[in-house]
Amino acid sequence: MSKRIIIALITGLFINFTASATMISFYIIETGLNEEAKIGQSELWEGAFMDVFFDAGYIVSNAPVLRLEHKPANVERFIDLEEAEMCGVNFILVAQLDYANGLMMPGEISVYVYNVQTKQKLMERKMAGRQYNTLTAQYDNMKSIARAFVPYIE
Numbered sequence: 001m002s003k004r005i006i007i008a009l010i011t012g013l014f015i016n017f018t019a020s021a022t023m024i025s026f027y028i029i030e031t032g033l034n035e036e037a038k039i040g041q042s043e044l045w046e047g048a049f050m051d052v053f054f055d056a057g058y059i060v061s062n063a064p065v066l067r068l069e070h071k072p073a074n075v076e077r078f079i080d081l082e083e084a085e086m087c088g089v090n091f092i093l094v095a096q097l098d099y100a101n102g103l104m105m106p107g108e109i110s111v112y113v114y115n116v117q118t119k120q121k122l123m124e125r126k127m128a129g130r131q132y133n134t135l136t137a138q139y140d141n142m143k144s145i146a147r148a149f150v151p152y153i154e
Contacts (some may be wrong), residue, residue, distance in 0.1 A: 021059050023058070024093060031098045046095075048143045053145050071098050109129055111127075
């Protein structure tokens with residue numbers, strides 16, 4: 001019996017278990033809405049992205065939703081890559097929902113993926129907003145959009 005314990009201890013010393021996981025933080029920016037507007041789909045988009053990436057095996061977190069009256073020229077000024085790196089975040093995904101003329105749905109959706117360690121934007125994709133017949137169809141489409149970004153996270 002002691003021989004087995006010694007072999008187990010020696011084997012345990014030589015086996016190096018490393019467990020690491022990739023952490024992704026999501027930022028949602030809504031533009032074209034005032035502070036008091038009750039419309040907005042930030043929760044749906046955030047939920048869709050978090051569901052997809054969590055199901056893909058990533059650690060997910062979110063930042064507070066940012067609501068701006070006007071579309072910014074550069075979203076990078078709203079994310080802090082240094083702070084994200086200190087918090088252990090590996091990637092930041094920003095979804096910018098641009099509303100126009102008080103519409104209930106965003107007219108344009110922009111998604112950006114940043115690598116926190118290299119401080120580089122990996123990709124940017126812009127899409128036109130759509131109207132949906134049901135909330136389920138809308139959420140399913142949001143999740144399919146989110147799935148398209150999973151391969152960019154290494």
